[in-house]
Every structure is written in C-alpha cells, then in structure tokens.
Amino acid sequence: MFRNTKGLTVTAALLSGAAASAGPDTSLRPPQAPSHLEEGARIMTSTANISFERWISGFRRRALAAGIRGDVFDAAFADVRYNADVIQKDRNQSEFTKQIWEYLDSAASTTRVRNGRAALRENRRVLAQIEARYGVEAEIVSAVWGLESAYGTYRGTTPIIGALATLAFDGRRGSFFETQLLSALRIIQAGDVSADKMTGSWAGAMGHTQFIPTSYLAYAVDFTGDGRRDIWSDDPTDALASTAAYLARHGWTKGQPWGVEVRLPQGFDYGLAGDRVKKSPADWAALGVRDMDGGVVPNHGRASILLPAGARGAAFMIFDNFHVIERYNAADAYVIGVGHLADRIAGGPPIQGDWPRGDRPLRFSEKQEMQERLTAAGFDTQGADGVVGPNTIAAIRRFQASQGMVPDGYASFEILRRLR
Numbered sequence: 001m002f003r004n005t006k007g008l009t010v011t012a013a014l015l016s017g018a019a020a021s022a023g024p025d026t027s028l029r030p031p032q033a034p035s036h037l038e039e040g041a042r043i044m045t046s047t048a049n050i051s052f053e054r055w056i057s058g059f060r061r062r063a064l065a066a067g068i069r070g071d072v073f074d075a076a077f078a079d080v081r082y083n084a085d086v087i088q089k090d091r092n093q094s095e096f097t098k099q100i101w102e103y104l105d106s107a108a109s110t111t112r113v114r115n116g117r118a119a120l121r122e123n124r125r126v127l128a129q130i131e132a133r134y135g136v137e138a139e140i141v142s143a144v145w146g147l148e149s150a151y152g153t154y155r156g157t158t159p160i161i162g163a164l165a166t167l168a169f170d171g172r173r174g175s176f177f178e179t180q181l182l183s184a185l186r187i188i189q190a191g192d193v194s195a196d197k198m199t200g201s202w203a204g205a206m207g208h209t210q211f212i213p214t215s216y217l218a219y220a221v222d223f224t225g226d227g228r229r230d231i232w233s234d235d236p237t238d239a240l241a242s243t244a245a246y247l248a249r250h251g252w253t254k255g256q257p258w259g260v261e262v263r264l265p266q267g268f269d270y271g272l273a274g275d276r277v278k279k280s281p282a283d284w285a286a287l288g289v290r291d292m293d294g295g296v297v298p299n300h301g302r303a304s305i306l307l308p309a310g311a312r313g314a315a316f317m318i319f320d321n322f323h324v325i326e327r328y329n330a331a332d333a334y335v336i337g338v339g340h341l342a343d344r345i346a347g348g349p350p351i352q353g354d355w356p357r358g359d360r361p362l363r364f365s366e367k368q369e370m371q372e373r374l375t376a377a378g379f380d381t382q383g384a385d386g387v388v389g390p391n392t393i394a395a396i397r398r399f400q401a402s403q404g405m406v407p408d409g410y411a412s413f414e415i416l417r418r419l420r
Helices: 036-065 070-076 084-091 100-107 110-122 124-134 138-149 160-170 174-190 213-219 237-249 281-286 320-326 332-345 364-376 390-402 413-419
Strands: 259-263 304-306 315-318
Touching: 036 070, 036 160, 036 174, 070 174, 084 160, 100 332, 110 124, 110 138, 110 332, 124 138, 124 237, 138 237, 138 332, 160 174, 174 213, 213 237, 320 332, 364 390, 364 413, 390 413
Parallel strands: none
Antiparallel strands: 259 315, 304 315
16 A cells, blocks of 8 residues: 555666576586676675665564564564565566556456455455445455456565565665654554564555554454454455545545536636635536536535546546545545546446547656656746646646647646657
C-alpha cells in the first residue's frame, strides 16, 4: 500500500555472480576468463555486502534504542543478505507509465470482474460482517483485494526484512525504508508473524491487500479474534477487515459512490474540471452535466469533475469517497480502477466514454521537459518535478488557450510537440 503522488509506482546494477555449473565441465574449449564487467559486478556486490554488514551493526543499535529486543532483532536478521535484485527493481522502474485506459482495461478486465464476483460469493458471509462493522461496502473491499493481489493469488514471496534492510541501506529513500523496517520488527516482536513468514513485494508491501508495515501497525485488525492480525495466511479475513478499517478511519461514507461517469455538454468550461472546484450534482446539472442515461446525478454531496485523459476521454463526477480511496494509493488511475472494478463486481456496466487510445505516454523526462518549456514560455508550473499536478495542469490550460486548443489541462505529447 504505497502512497503515490498522482501517477502510477538506472544506475549500474549490482549483479550477483553466475550460477555454478550443474555438472562436470565436459567442454573441449578452455575455460573462459570472466569478463571485466562480470568481475566488476562481483567486486561491487562483495563491497556492497561488506558495507551492508556494517550498516546492519549500526542499525541494530538504533533498533534496540527504539525498543526492539536484541533476540528479536538477531532472529529476524539471521539470514538477511544484501538483495541486489531489490535494488535493481527499484532503480529500473520504467520511465513510461501505462496510459489510464490501458490500466483500466486490466484493472476491470473480464477475468478480474469474473474472479471478483466469485471471491465475493465465496466470502460473502465474512464480507457482510466486515461491512456491518466498518460501513465499507463488500464490493469496494473486494476490489482493493482484486487490484492489490488478484484476490490473494499474488501476495509476494520476497522476505520483507531483507528487502527493507537492503532498501534502507542502499535505496533512494533510505529514511522511509528504515522507518518501515523498524515497524516490521515491531510487528514480529508483537507476535503477529514470524520473520520467515513475513513475505510480500520487493518494496515491502504485505499480504492480501498489500499493507506497508507502518500502515499495518496503525490500521490492521484482528477480525477473527485469534490474537493475531494475520494478513499473510491463506485466510483473507484479517486482511479484508484491515482494509475496511483503513478506509473507515479515513472517512468512508457508506452509500456514497466513489464517482459516476457523466456526459459533459457542448461548450463545457474545462476550467471547472479538477479537484479545486466542487459543486452539488444539481449545480452541475444546471451547467448541463448529466449521467450516461441523460439524468441528473443523485445528490451524494459536493462533487468535482475529473477528466483523467482530457476532453477526449471519459468524464467522471467524483465524491468524497474518491479521496478516501486516494489515501490507499493517490494515483487517479488506481482510484478509478478500484471504484470501477467494485461497480462491475456489483453488476454495473463498463465505462462508456471514449479514450484517446492513439496517444502515447510521456516519459518522466518528457514531463519535466514540458514543465521547463511551459515555464520558459510564461506558463509557470512552479517547478519541474515530472509530476503533473494542479499547477502543471493550470499551466497547460493557459498554454492550450493561447494556442486555440481545448483547455482541458491534459498533458499530451501534442502539447510537448508544440512547445518544442
């Protein structure tokens, strides 16, 4: 459950040496000397291991000062080694992200919807109990489960202590991962899980609904009443209840939709789109905004208009529950994915609006370039961090208006092409 800032989440890789031969060498060729690259990789890994052991010694002192018992620490770290694969995955994340329609095609695929309905049927009794206690609909909890681990199918098998230790030592966000590592040790010390059973993703997310350790400590619950908050076992009960507890604690309103797909009128003022403008459904209706059947959206409270792919994509009227899901993962694509999957599990229709499927995603570096060029052209984005947030969207709108384009704020390659 990593938080992301409105987006979906390479230095030289430290490579381990080649695997040993499985049998005797029967080749007629003389043994080949290792390449300079292979030799360099082995030296780098060896150096990293030595430095890592030194870091563990220092971290042990900090952990004990923070209340971790020495025997708990030593048992948890008994088999921990520097994990080069984790660092490689952290540093080799693609510069491209999926376009939102590609993400949603997968998030609410026919298979995922079918499996979600089956998971809901199989766990209906416990999900009904969870909904009664926390006020979060069973379909929403099921949808989070479906997106985070394909309903428990892919929970991750990476040892969490080793992964977090490696990332705390050698990662881009050492302080963040050291905090997660301390929290993981507290979970083990509390007796919820042993170190060898604490597995998950390479980045430290755990269990059926992928809690990071700090979120686990703050929100996980023992719904089964067995004395442990067990999100790792095949039984998903505690994990599903923990997800509902998390959403409830962040203000989930039962009966309120996350959002509703809508049609915008001809001549809609795209400056009104985005989180900063909130109106009642009746006020939006007065401006010509209707649901996909042409009716007025029911009054579920103040709402905003979201255009995740600009004027050529689907439009949504989003309510406060959208922002609650956002606390689980802040990417718009993820929030829409959870909400739409929940709607489909409940029997709702696919998204009906079109998408600009011919567009290609911008690289991170291209987003930064766009921000730099917008600012240089007099449309200040307040920085060039590669994240398309409210300031960048506002700058794009002003640039689009200056070009006679539809000012929807969508960061397309066409915008960058014009700026160049």
